[in-house]
Amino acid sequence: MSIPFPVHIPLVEHLGLRLERFADGEAELSLTLDADVHTNSFKVAHGGLLMMMLDVAMAHAARSRNKDAPDGGPGIVTIEMKTSFMRPGQGTLRAVGTVMHATAKMAFCEGRVLDEAGQICAHATGTFKFLRALPVSGRATQALSRVPLQGDGSD
Structure with missing residues (x-):
């Protein structure tokens, strides 16, 4: 039985991820793949989806x-x-995140995505920073500009 996510993350909710465990430096998510939404051209879980599951599982472990x-x-x-990435993800997947070490400002985590048989599909390590607020409102955006490098023919 899944539990509510502690914060609203529209993409996670839209894709149908479920939070199964969230305590003591660990988090577990599950997702039943939908071939029309979650797969690549080989009809297995898209690598970006697996990476997102790993990111969310590790971040929730830290949180x-x-x-x-x-x-x-x-x-x-x-x-x-x-x-x-070790093997294709198919069926119902489980992402497990664990905190390996944490300080007041940072968390160092590990995650893995497992298939229905418990075989590892993908593994990740990640570094996360705790923030009180993300300073995004009122920030001006600028187009990226190319800075020529010496000897690249653009001098």
Whole structure:
């Protein structure tokens, strides 16, 4: 039986991920693949979907350490993530995230996506930063500009 996500994440909800466990530095998500939504041209789970499941599972593992704080604790953002793919994801998938080490500002996590048989489909490690608020409102955006490098023929 799934539990509610502690925060509203529209993409996660839209894709149908379910939060199964969220406590003590661990989180587990599940997803039953929909061939019309979640798969690639080979009709197996899209790699980007597996990466998102890993990211969300690890971030929720880190967030679970503060879940009993009065305000739910700080938010969290991904700083970096490394993913390895082992086998195609099919059927109902499970993503498990675990905190390996955490400080007041950072969490270092590990995650894996497993298929119905419990075989590993993908593995990741990630670094996450705790934030009270993400400073995005009122920020001006600028187009990227190319800075020529010496010797690249654009001098």
